[in-house]
Amino acid sequence: MLPLFGYTLxxxxxxxxxxxxxxxxxxxxxxxIAIELIFNAANINLVAFNRYLHPxxxxxxxxxxxxxxxxxxxxxxxxxxxxxxxxxxxxVLSEDLNLLKG
Amino acid sequence: MIAKLVFAFLAVLVLVPAGxxxxxxxxxxxxxxxxxxLTGVAGLFALLGADFLxxxxxxxxxxxxxxxxxxxVLLSGSPKDWIVRQVNGQWAWGLALSAIFVGLLATLFKQxxxxxxxxxxxxxxxxLGLMLVRDMLLPFEAVSLVLLAALVGAIHFxxxxx
Numbered sequence: 001m002l003p004l005f006g007y008t009l010x011x012x013x014x015x016x017x018x019x020x021x022x023x024x025x026x027x028x029x030x031x032x033i034a035i036e037l038i039f040n041a042a043n044i045n046l047v048a049f050n051r052y053l054h055p056x057x058x059x060x061x062x063x064x065x066x067x068x069x070x071x072x073x074x075x076x077x078x079x080x081x082x083x084x085x086x087x088x089x090x091x092v093l094s095e096d097l098n099l100l101k102g
Numbered sequence: 103m104i105a106k107l108v109f110a111f112l113a114v115l116v117l118v119p120a121g122x123x124x125x126x127x128x129x130x131x132x133x134x135x136x137x138x139x140l141t142g143v144a145g146l147f148a149l150l151g152a153d154f155l156x157x158x159x160x161x162x163x164x165x166x167x168x169x170x171x172x173x174x175v176l177l178s179g180s181p182k183d184w185i186v187r188q189v190n191g192q193w194a195w196g197l198a199l200s201a202i203f204v205g206l207l208a209t210l211f212k213q214x215x216x217x218x219x220x221x222x223x224x225x226x227x228x229x230l231g232l233m234l235v236r237d238m239l240l241p242f243e244a245v246s247l248v249l250l251a252a253l254v255g256a257i258h259f260x261x262x263x264x
Contacts, residue, residue: 003216019196033132047152050150057233065234
């Protein structure tokens with residue numbers, strides 16, 4: 001039997017990689033990619049805990065479906081915003097988008 | 103034994119492309135590594151007996167979101183963006199914070215007691231569908247509304263001269 005710790009460790013490393021990407025990357029699209037990694041780490045944990053601690057009722061998997069749906073909505077709106085920002089400012093680098101900075 | 107090998111393979115398939123996706127310079131390559139990582143996550147779902155999520159992950163993530171991402175990568179940004187430095191000034195702090203975070207998470211996850219025995223995995227699509235339309239009907243409808251709003255919002259934002 002596979003230990004639950006293996007799945008949680010994979011998801012922990014994945015969420016940290018996503019955190020690093022969201023904090024350190026300059027490109028807005030890279031930040032969106034990192035956020036997708038964080039969503040997936042959360043999904044792995046939801047499904048693993050569902051399988052190991054509450055087998056028989058797929059509530060964790062239902063939550064994961066909601067997370068996937070909301071991630072799709074987030075990606076669509078985020079990518080549309082990036083596209084609009086690129087058309088306006090001709091850049092996608094986050095430090096150049098300082099219109100509100102005094 | 104075979105399950106352990108499969109798990110190790112999938113863990114490498116998830117983590118190595120994910121690490122490359124947040125470190126490579128070329129944003130197009132980064133999106134392609136993301137596809138591989140998300141496919142590995144789908145494999146983990148299959149190993150956990152979540153058959154519907156396995157299909158949904160491949161359909162929505164590797165089939166939908168990343169293709170959309172690749173379109174936007176090609177539509178926005180000039181080729182010179184692919185050769186500039188990709189990390190900002192605080193990347194060392196970000197790396198340190200992520201390292202501390204993964205250490206804390208690992209110690210936290212160590213505390214969770216391992217379950218004694220695992221029942222064999224059964225298909226979960228049918229109970230999942232029943233749960234979605236019985237217990238979770240209101241969130242289900244709310245998510246459909248959110249998706250509609252996201253669709254309208256995306257069209258509004260990406261319209262020219264808006």
